[in-house]
Amino acid sequence: MATKSAVISLALLSTGSLWWMTYAPERRGLTHHQQHHGARELVSPLETPEPEDPAEVQLGRRLFAEKRLSGGQTVSCQSCHDLQAGGVDHLVRSVGDHGALGNINAPTVYNAYLNSSLFWDGRAETLEEQAGAPITNPKEMNAGWSMVLARLNADASYHSAFQKVYGTPPSREGVVAALAAYERTLITLDSPFDRYLRGHRQAISAEALRGYEKFRSYGCISCHQGANVGGNMYQKFGVMGDYFQDRGHVTSVDWGRFNVTHKEEDRYVFRVPSLRNVARTAPYFHDGSATNLPTAIRVMAHYQLGRHLSQVEVNELAAFLNSLTGVARP
Ligand code: HEC
Ligand code: HEC
Known part of the structure; x- marks a missing residue:
């Protein structure tokens, strides 16, 4: 290729x-x-893209800024993809959970859904596949899915939001689907x-x-x-x-x-x-x-x-x- x-x-x-x-x-x-x-x-x-389900987008927006998706609850997606600052962190290398230094520059999330693959090396094919990666990356959010889902399940407002959108309690599939739906609205x-x-x-x-x-x-x-x-x-x-x-x-x-x-x-x-x-x-x-x-x-x-x-x-x-x-x- x-x-x-x-x-x-x-x-x-x-x-x-x-x-x-x-x-x-x-x-x-x-x-x-x-x-x-x-x-x-x-x-x-x-x-202008096809409209997404507003409730799903709303859930994704909340998750994008949710520090409970990181192990030490210190960073969210927004920490490295600041939507007020072009969707990036303006650092040479990103700083993750508990100050862990990453090894590569953060690209913007704006219009990312139009890219044919994601990450500098293209290792994710879809936004859904991409969205799960930073959550468990030790140099980014450094969390485990069981920990994250336990936290979301313990929060009544998340529980009802996931029920409303997906008809299930907070799940890994729901988290990445909501983040991806939200990212498809991040267009300039x-x-x-x-x-x-x-x-x-x-x-x-x-x-x-x-x-x-x-x-x-x-x-x-x-x-x-x-x-x-x-x-x-x-x-x-x-x-x-x-x-x-x-x-x-x-x-x-x-x-x-x-x-x-x-x-x-x-x-x-x-x-x-x-x-x-x-x-x-x-x-x-x-x-x-x-x-x-x-x-x-x-x-x-x-x-x-x-x-x-x-x-x-x-x-x-x-x-x-x-x-x-x-x-x-x-
Ligand atoms: C042969 C393909 C190719 C050509 C021709 C090319 N680019 Fe690039 N461009 C790339 C690749 C690949 C990268 C990413 C490099 C990296 O960071 O590893 C890049 C990165 C960039 C970036 C940095 C983007 C970012 O977000 O970090 C800018 C700006 C840029 N190119 C502008 C230009 C301009 C202006 C020209 C013409 C003078 C040009 N490019 C020609 C392939 C190309
Ligand atoms: C600690 C900083 C950090 C956090 C937190 C973080 N990211 Fe990233 N993001 C990065 C870096 C660095 C890359 C590039 C990694 C690579 O290419 O290997 C990236 C790449 C991406 C890309 C690919 C963009 C493209 O054009 O290829 C998307 C989309 C993205 N992140 C969304 C998210 C979402 C959604 C979250 C929250 C679940 C998140 N990020 C959390 C730093 C971060």
Whole structure:
């Protein structure tokens, strides 16, 4: 898969984006409408999702902020995915229950439901599967299911909420289903760039528009594309240069998808992150090594595209990425 993806991106870089028009449109997060009409844009605006059951969403919202889901009752999902701060913690590595230091940077939960797989290495296929993982991860919430379910069952208000939504007392399936339903409401609509895509040509600045043109012509869009401007394929970090050797101190966390598939070709391969709201989610990369957007843009241009960018080009790309900041639904 990784080799194939690398070939694909190189094919794009050398032959232009036409090649992509025919390749697996559903994997690129394109809407049916775009597939049908032959996509002229490889990025599409975010749509209002199908409504979820309000009672289930309400339960998920409560669980998202629930510290009783952690062993020492010290952290909730919200601790590392602060919804007022772009859905991240702004730390290089997250701090879990009782101050445990994690080993990787926390991605945002906003629009995560649109990603084709979850986690930097894509090891979870669905939000339901993902949501259970931090609860038992010793470096995150460090709890056990029996402990968590005992706490929720002992709380009459949770007991009745689970009964109402699922017809059962608090259960593992119910907890992850409610969290996932809530996460499917964490979408950011109406970014300036989405307004631009919908035909409001003045919605982004001339600088941002030049940035978008470079994002396409330089080939960033070969990896960051679809409704989430990323999140729909696996790619190597270091296509045109050895990022990890240059950075040094390589650990198993840097092996990315290799940790899931154990295939050599997947070493240093990651699920491409979404660039929506990226201006709000510093620091960047799985190792949190880039403290600001201009640095991340330069690193990407160098290691993914073999390009050295001028300050003007960096500013233009940053202006484009800034136009991807949307508004969270209330
Ligand atoms: C201690 C900090 C911490 C807590 C608590 C935490 N997370 Fe995370 N979250 C992370 C980190 C770090 C990652 C990336 C891990 C990886 O990729 O290996 C992550 C990844 C995710 C992702 C994947 C996003 C993507 O695009 O791949 C989702 C969704 C998510 N968390 C939701 C939750 C939910 C729901 C909870 C509560 C049940 C939660 N998190 C609790 C730190 C945390
Ligand atoms: C060959 C595929 C590829 C190309 C081309 C590419 N990227 Fe990336 N991008 C990735 C991958 C993979 C990551 C995740 C790297 C990591 O942290 O391990 C990433 C991460 C990023 C991030 C950090 C996101 C975050 O939340 O941490 C930014 C910003 C970014 N890319 C912007 C760009 C820009 C701008 C360009 C063009 C100059 C570009 N990328 C070209 C694959 C690519």
